[in-house]
Amino acid sequence: MTTAPIAAPPTVRSFLLGPDEVRAAAGLAEALHDQHTGTGLLPGPRGLTDAADRAVEARLASVIGGFLDIDLVSLVAGGWAKHSALRDAARRTRQYPGSEEVVALATHSITSTHEPAVDVLVDGAPAATVDVGLTVVFRITGLVAAVRDARLIAVRTGECAVEAQLSVRRTLVATREGRLDLPGELRLRGPVELLPPAYRGPQPAYGETGGRRTR
Structure with a gap:
């Protein structure tokens, strides 16, 4: 296991396995x-499948590598969407359209867990299913976030410290x-919705929009 600074924003793949694909x-x-x-994973006598196993492993590595092509910043931003302080700010800014809140967050952790599966086919028929597990833990300090219109x-x-673990068939293969x-201001790919689409919240009883709010 190594500890080293990495360039932002990396993908899970480049973080775990290196930048060269x-x-x-x-x-x-x-x-x-x-x-x-x-x-x-493949049917047939053990002695006849060594080369085939290598081929399957290479293909699995390619498929799993594609799955790991996830932006780490997007993962952590998705976790912030569930943070209670940010969701509270989202409700208030939705109540007062046009308002903005600046929220300082205490030290906190975000865990992102993924459990995809890869089906192995032989002559078009299912031969096996390979379970994959990915866990990424972010430990964040000194964060200031801006919320506008929820x-x-x-x-x-x-x-932000990051720890990632990848398992295949319940066996740890990379960590x-x-x-x-994080730069002085983190560039998000776009505004992150902090409330579910169905949430409407209290509506203002007048036509004026609220002013800028800070906390």
Whole structure:
């Protein structure tokens, strides 16, 4: 396990396996082989399937690598969408359209868990299902967020430690700890909705919009 600063915004794949896609896929295939995750997925005598197992592991590595192509910033922003202080600010800014709140968040953690599955087919027929598990934990300090009209629009300052673990067939195949270097103001891909679409909240009884609010 290594600890090192990394460039932002990386993907889960580049964070766990390195920035070179070809080397990352080869390294993951080798890890799958070392942990015997390709063993027994194909029918037939054991002695006849070694080369086939290698081929399956290489293909699994490619498919799993594609799944890991997730922006780490998007993952952590999705976690902020569930933070109680930000959701409270979202309700208030929805009640007063046009208003904005600046929210300072205490040290907090966000855990993002994913459990996809990969189906292995032989001659078009299902042969096996490979369970994949990904857990990414963010530990964040010194964060200031801006909320406007029930949306997270900007994140300023802050430090973020990241730990990621990848398992295949319930066997750990990759893990890493590092830092997500947040710039002075983090660029989001777009405003993050903090309330579910069905939520309407209290509506103002007058036509004026609220002014700027800070806390």
